[in-house]
Amino acid sequence: MRIFRDSVIVAKRNLIKVKRVPDLLVFSTLSPIMFVLLFAYVFGSAIAVPGVSYKEFLMAGIFVQTVIFGATITGVSLAEDLQKGVMDRFRSLPMARSAVVIGRTAADVGTNVLTVVIMSITGLIVGWRIHSSFLEAVAGYALLLLFAYAMSWVMALVGLSVKTPEVVNNASFIVIFPLTFIANTFVPTDNFPTVLRTLAEWNPVSSVTQAARELFGNTSPAVPAPDAWPLQHAALYSLAWIILLLLIFVPLSVRKYERTLTS
Structure with a gap:
């Protein structure tokens, strides 16, 4: 209970x-909004997806990219707190040490919720629509936020390891950029090498x-069914990755934080 109470406070x-420094949230949401507008109106006319509007095909990829880049806030914030003492x-303070990292990742779930809401509104404006049931849509958002939470723990370890916000940004970009583009986020993978x-x-x-999607x-029978097992069982494979990331990076991040305090 003490850990829970301290984590809530942190x-x-x-x-x-975030409320006192709104620039953090403004710039983290401006970037994905720009991606939506650029891909929807600049590349959308050149990219055709059978049976599906490109804007509807695009939004799931933008959501995923946004929450992954948003996870870097966890690492940057922890590194900044270390740097500033x-x-x-x-x-x-008489508090559970692990509460600092737990509270940090929990807070970033809150900022991700707000970011996803803003992204959804932007998507609706440009023509994206949800064609599934209410419960399926809720499950889609829940999966995105769970993946964001798992990625926050990955970035927490990065932030505690490099200890400077600038290095966190650079290191994260090197990994996240190819991770989000060598995927089906923006275009179908059929024509990939x-x-x-x-x-x-x-x-x-x-x-x-x-x-x-x-x-x-946001799928269509006209789109060829994926051949790879991970895409045939996308939700199951995604949940397996989320659990794996949490099992690995939660204890590693907490241990790294404790070692940082004693070093």
């Missing part, structure tokens, strides 16, 4: 920080995107 502190202040297509099919970004009803 999460509240981080959410208040905030962690030393936490160490002097063989090696890249195989990587894209087993990329968890592709499975989360595919699962979101299916749950939002």
Whole structure:
């Protein structure tokens, strides 16, 4: 109970920080909005997806890319707190040490919810629609937020390891950029070279995107059924990755934080 109580307090502190420094949220949402507008109106006229409006095909990929890049806030914030000595202040308080990291990742779920809402409104404006049931749509959003939460723990370990916000941004970009583009986020993978297509099919970004499309009803019988098992069972494969990431990075991040305080 103590960990839960302390984690809630830390999460509240981080959410208040976003309120006082709105630039963090503004710039994290402006980028995906620009991606939607650019891909929908610039590339949309040149990219055809059989049986599906490109704008509807695009939105699931934009959602996934947004929550992955949004997860970098976790690493940047932890690195910033380390750099400014905030962690030393936490160490002097009678609180559970793991609550700092748990509260940080929990707060980022809140910011991701707001970002996804803004993205949904943007998508509706440009022509995206949900064609599935209410429960399926809720499941789609839940899957996106679970994946975002798992990625936040990955970035938490990065932030605690490199300890400077600038390096977190650079290191994250090097990994996330190819991860989100060697996937079915923006275009079908049918015409990818063989090696890249195989990587894209087993990329968890592709499975989360595919699962979101299916749950939002943004697929069509005219689109060829995927041959790869991860895309045939996209939701199951995505959940397996989420569980695996949490099992690996939650204990690693907490241990790294504790070691950082004692070093």
